[in-house]
Amino acid sequence: MSTEKSILQGLGRRDFLGKMGMGLGSVALTSLLNPIDALAGTGIGGRNTRGNGGALHLPHFIPKAKRVIYLFQSGGPSQQDMFDYKPLLRELNGQDLPNSVRQGQRLTGMSAFQNSLPLAGSHFDFKQYGKSGMWVSDLLPHTSKIVDELCFIKSMYTEAINHDPAITFFQTGSQQPGRPSIGSWLSYGLGSDNENLPAFSVLLSRSHPFGQPLYSRLWGNGFLPSQHQGVQFRSGKDPVLYLANPHGITDTSRKNALDALEELHTLNVDKMGTQELSSKISQYEMAYRMQTSVPEAMSIADEPDYILDMYGPEAKIPGSYAYNCVLARRLVEKDVKFVQLYHQGWDQHGNLPSDIKKQCKSTDQPSAALVMDLKQRGLLDDTLVIWGGEFGRTSYSQGRLTKDNYGRDHHPRCFTMWMAGAGVKSGYIHGETDDFGYNIVENPVHVHDFQATLMHLLGIDHERLTYKFQGRRFRLTDVHGHVIKDILT
Template structure:
């Protein structure tokens, strides 16, 4: 069919044209950032003079200052790990075990629907032993013997807090900076701001532990929101097809795919020239990335060449693709390939009942590979410029959900205070920041909000969180919205 592109452009309404171009200038200016973080500000791009100037200005201002971290691996423990039983040691609670939590401590805080109907809210002291480890003397639970070995590498934040009290808004808040779905994820913001270090792999990769149960995880948690689609997280799965639809269909070979992509690119370019839609450039870039990934992904996801000592370091589950241990090992391989942002999700930390056995089993699955990742990165010299993050969406209550008898009790959601840790590039080693009261219920020193955590993460990457913005529907958005302060006291 013959198309008259001039007539087609005339049919495009004024409002459509202005909307597409005004909202897309930033995206088009970033066109060369796919695989081109190393590009110099003076490099010419195949766009108009206005777009070239916008691109040069953008590249000239990022990073905003010297980055401490080059890459990030974020170990997200979905469900809310119990800080009371892992890191926030409260020996004073032993004498109060079974007594109701004083009103002076609770201060009228609302409870979730799961424990609001209880006639009493009895204090539940941890049944697990704690000991001090390393030169830092960090208190760590008996459930984490391998993490105890790396105590002097960790920077604990014991005063995290959030407004969200339920899982979905709380996880969404951590991952996107807003409790309502639709905003870009942290990894997408990082990709948008800093670009790629590897032209043959996605800038933002997601790994989800297989066969893990718990609160559901949604692709929107690693979505690009209103940012260009090239910045969305790409999920790698276990099995022979780590990335869906990446392999050639049966009967196709590399030459067929290359020829098809060349023709498809021409069609997309015709459409872009007709409609001036910058998203078409993102579509072209994604097709090209997928083509390069046909070679790079099988290479990086093939763990068969790892020596036995590496599998022994990460634990027996590391030989089973898709497990948390195997994903930690794969994360190390991706970091070696300079993937900018890697997100691991592991479900199952929502211990509303049978906490003793459930929490113990969770730690058995995650403790050794988590510590192994830190040790492995340090051994290979990667920890100096890689930031590792461990934590969930909120903590657990000091009081028992349900009757405090035997092993049937659990802990409810607690957003007022909980513990996360960081390790590696830019943060203090063997350091604890923030303090909770003797009940582990309220913060008494150095509170750190979710937006403060996000601002600090961006700072370590060399980004001023107040200056990394994206204009959408007439408003300037950023990861931290209008909040957030860098927690300077934890910086090395």
């Protein structure tokens, strides 16, 4: 290695620009044609990791996963109707939930004033599948075929009982808004493996018109530098808003604007500090590079029909869950580190039998296809796939229970999620609930435990990735969380 290149590798971004006298606009434009290898970080085993370096420079230990696809099912899927088989609920259908089972636990305002809490047996039939003997209902014919690829956690629990704080808790580690999201923490800690795409990408699928609202703060950067916020990719002509040059603006004009921003940066560095200004400049540079990288990444025109057929009939409909699953696979193929896919419509307080059929019809085949597509491409070995919502549903019916209909209220005490891929056991079932599906009886897993395990799989000690803000060092798991070692390979 030349002396000049060695010196360049030792310089930080600000030092490099200051010492070499290069404008940020020029750096951005030059890197499009000839990326500067001297500025790239070095990964484990001497591997050159091009792209934006993270605060950790290196993971705390060798990671099992290089990237994550998180299929978040907003609204709280009913575990009793999909994964957590409870024949006793059918036997006792219509009888009140025993006080000895409820144990005085908190109810939502929607159930608290009911005269009774009638147990509701599932309308759907269950069978055991795979070597693990996992019980899966007939709502999920495609997922049932891949249970030996999945790691089921049947003993998840949370403290939040309403949607907004529960989703915020899963995504940021706090029920109160304002903290950085999971993807932002990973972007901050590990950086990006693709200099032309954001490390943290977000997809929202079109679903139930009355689904719980999702807010951009769920993928926000909180108090972390703003370049770590999630970038939402949309269906349609412009996948990222305001990315294209406005009418009349040429690439040369864009270069001049970046150079002008660099001059303003220099003028204000002593007055305002550099962190947020540097973040803004980084965002502008990324936007410039994304003008060419995003259209290719977000187009499925080159996907063969047999692949789209795997994901189901909605795979060619922009904005659908199936379409976004295909996009998620395309993004991780390009080394996007964290892809967050949100799907709404699981909040089934009434008409559950008919509504959950529609939800499963839209999500079952694409979810299973994503796992198998990653596997056939050799990507599942270092990609972690996660499926789950913010809480579960009650064993009793909210409102009137009839022969043909029932609904289920929010239930934070126990619910089911699954993972697949890098670093987790396949064909494995972790945790168990009681015969009523109301309480955990074995291996409870808290939200912070889930977050700690996710970070562990990416090579991060969740207690050591912190950020000082307002005099305190914060982390994703706050002051809690333990790695779920039993599910790890």
